[in-house]
Amino acid sequence: MAEQKKSKLSILTNGLIKENPVLVLVIGTCPTLATSTSVETGFGMGLAATAVLICSNIVISALHKLIPDKVRIPCFITVIAAFVTIVQMLLEAYVPSLYSALGLYLPLIVVNCIILGRAEMFASKNSVVDSALDGVGMGLGFTLTLCIMGSIREILGSGTWLAGDWFGLAPGFKGIILQSRWIPGMNIMTMVPGGFFVFACVMATVHYFTRDKSKIRNSFGCDGCAMQGVCTDDDKAAEKGAAA
Amino acid sequence: MSTLSKMVIIIIGMITVNNYPLSQFLGICPFLGVSTDLNSATGMGVAVTFVMTLATIVTWPLQIFVLDKLGIGYLQTVAFILIIAALVQFIEMFMKKNMPALYKSMGIYLPLITTNCAVLGVCISNLDKEYNFFESVAQAFGGGLGFWFALCIMAGVRSKLVDQSRIPKSFHGVPIVLTTASILSLAFLGFSGMFS
Numbered sequence: 001m002a003e004q005k006k007s008k009l010s011i012l013t014n015g016l017i018k019e020n021p022v023l024v025l026v027i028g029t030c031p032t033l034a035t036s037t038s039v040e041t042g043f044g045m046g047l048a049a050t051a052v053l054i055c056s057n058i059v060i061s062a063l064h065k066l067i068p069d070k071v072r073i074p075c076f077i078t079v080i081a082a083f084v085t086i087v088q089m090l091l092e093a094y095v096p097s098l099y100s101a102l103g104l105y106l107p108l109i110v111v112n113c114i115i116l117g118r119a120e121m122f123a124s125k126n127s128v129v130d131s132a133l134d135g136v137g138m139g140l141g142f143t144l145t146l147c148i149m150g151s152i153r154e155i156l157g158s159g160t161w162l163a164g165d166w167f168g169l170a171p172g173f174k175g176i177i178l179q180s181r182w183i184p185g186m187n188i189m190t191m192v193p194g195g196f197f198v199f200a201c202v203m204a205t206v207h208y209f210t211r212d213k214s215k216i217r218n219s220f221g222c223d224g225c226a227m228q229g230v231c232t233d234d235d236k237a238a239e240k241g242a243a244a
Numbered sequence: 245m246s247t248l249s250k251m252v253i254i255i256i257g258m259i260t261v262n263n264y265p266l267s268q269f270l271g272i273c274p275f276l277g278v279s280t281d282l283n284s285a286t287g288m289g290v291a292v293t294f295v296m297t298l299a300t301i302v303t304w305p306l307q308i309f310v311l312d313k314l315g316i317g318y319l320q321t322v323a324f325i326l327i328i329a330a331l332v333q334f335i336e337m338f339m340k341k342n343m344p345a346l347y348k349s350m351g352i353y354l355p356l357i358t359t360n361c362a363v364l365g366v367c368i369s370n371l372d373k374e375y376n377f378f379e380s381v382a383q384a385f386g387g388g389l390g391f392w393f394a395l396c397i398m399a400g401v402r403s404k405l406v407d408q409s410r411i412p413k414s415f416h417g418v419p420i421v422l423t424t425a426s427i428l429s430l431a432f433l434g435f436s437g438m439f440s
Contacts, residue, residue, distance in 0.1 A: 026418055027273070029272045029273055030269050030270060030271070030272045030273065030361050033272060034268075034269035073329075074326070074329055077325055077326070077329060077358075078322065078326065081321050084321055085321050085322055088318075088321065089318060103372075104365055104369055107320070108270075108361045108365055108368075110325050110364065111325070111359050111360070111361040111364055113273060113359060116359065191433065192266065192267055192268075192269065192432075192433070193426045193427070193429045193430040193433065194426075195269070195426075196422050196426030196429060197422070197423060197426040199422050200418075200420070200422035200423040200426065201419070203419045203422065204414040204415045205414070207413075207415075207416070207417075207419065208413075208414040
């Protein structure tokens, strides 16, 4: 890498806040919106994606000298798909409730831009240890965002917090019940429009607190998502919007 | 019910009730990223519809006649994503050689489709729902049309949004687009219950 060598701690914390994959880089939006209906499913999705991310980062950074540059994307996808299959089989065997709750979105971790993006931007340029730390940081950042969004949507939508049996660890646990007779849950928050709206509000909050310190990304940063070519058009549109 | 009427119902359902970006959270990245103007929205929509249908035509027989027969159904994810990536590459090469005019207008959107989760999503959900071949193709085609439809509406709204409205500073860029998507999906919620 051309830039200065970063310390191990800064690599680890980079993904948590400064380069949070969902809120700052705006990648991996599909699973974020779909699985944040409650804290439990969001947390499960976050952990599953983190596991895949760490493993694929390690393998890709170890192999990147062997992979020819021209076919690197198919190679990365194959490695990621292999780990997704492993996670899928483990969950099906040991945590069937989470497996059925995540449903279609579990195999779709393969096309999660966070994982391919980190492989392309970080793991293929850095050492194995650094890549593993980056995977942990990015994965936890993703999990954290999912938990925040899951909390908001669960509290407003179903009137509970942390409900669920937590993958069989806490059978019979009903969660912290905040709903009362007078304030029923707003179902819309657990549905599609609520997802988009909560995501917009969380991101606007982040913008509000960071706009003085750093430059806000106004565009959709699908780095390494093969989306870049088209997304740059959005850059110009957003700049025009900011200037107007 | 005959196969044909089932297919029609699936297609209409996929455009309205089960619209991919607006009701199922699939393909959000390109839905937000490419919906800046109508031309690119149309190009992307056509390309996605085409690839989705073709991918279904290939992956459905692959799963039923190859993977399941050999007892290696667990390789579904790996096999499907590689098939989709290879398919997109072939279409791109074929178009470049034989249809240069079409390639010019649609070609740049093709590489982006590999990482569009709606394409892999439709291939897997065809098999999860145990659709037969024709129903699967209908679901893929309808899903693509629905994606195109949503993309065009979004592009129309955004072209007004960027120039003509005053937006709070924190909501500039991505958040206001997400809010727009939220209101749009609220409208699409009105379709629910159209089919039992």
